[in-house]
Amino acid sequence: MMKNKNLGYAVLGILFALLSVIAFAIPTAKTGTFWIAYVFTIVALAAQIAIWKVAFGKENTLKSKFFGVPIVHIGIVYLVVQIIAFVVFAAIPILPTWSVIVACAIILGVSAVCMISGEAGRNEIERMDAKVLEKVFFIKELQTDVELFADTEKDTEISAALQLLAEKIQFSDPMSAGALAEIEEAITEKVAELKTTSDKMVVIKELNSLLAERNKKCKILK
Incomplete structure (x- = not known):
């Protein structure tokens, strides 16, 4: 230059x-x-x-x-x-x-x-x-965190469930919005809960449910 x-x-x-x-x-x-x-x-x-x-x-x-x-x-x-x-x-x-x-x-x-x-x-x-970069950061960070949990998980069933969750996150709407702040905060807390919970499958199911709810709200906001 x-x-x-x-x-x-x-x-x-x-x-x-x-x-x-x-x-x-x-x-x-x-x-x-x-x-x-x-x-x-x-x-x-x-x-x-x-x-x-x-x-x-x-x-x-x-x-x-x-x-x-x-x-x-x-x-x-x-x-x-x-x-x-x-x-x-x-x-x-x-x-x-x-x-x-x-x-x-x-x-x-x-x-x-x-x-x-x-x-x-x-x-x-x-x-x-x-x-735009700031808005898509939430999904990218979330996907990375779940993939890391899947890679380090020793239980094959839980690891497979985490990988499926990571894929759902990957194909979720990347754009965030103020109206999604509450549900995104709940998703973040549930992901953090994966570190300490004794029943990860329950948390994974809750995350799938929250993610589906977030995606529906994303469609409504467009």
Whole structure:
């Protein structure tokens, strides 16, 4: 990732040098219009660094990088449009200064709004992903606990019953909800009871019943 960033910075440096050489080599009048357009273009180039840091500077995961790509695309479009505007104003330096200010300000403003909207959407997607992970954690943890009991159980009948229970848990609705808090708490307590009870089969039957009740309630809540 760091290597890619360095390559990106190198490309920006080359673009800056190329634009500057072409801009000052072309024999056109260096009016206020030219200088304003030039400054806005340099700002657009420099902004790419900040945009990349915002887009890819959060969690170093593939998903985080993927969510950051649209923001980078907007930044690139912003830079390309600004370069085009610079070429136009550099080629026609007699245009009034207010026209270059308005045009470049609009390009910058629209790009900024699009990037802010994209970042807000990205944050919302990541928040929803975190919420979903939190909701499915109950079933995953429950399944793991029951499987561990099944693996360590010496009684083959009880071990088989625990394995069947783990399978039922695996294929249960993974999503949790506030309305399920009470029954999920009861299930958690019954699983913990497996450590101390002398009659595990009774507890397993109660867990099967509670799990079936939870699944029915999950369907109702959808």
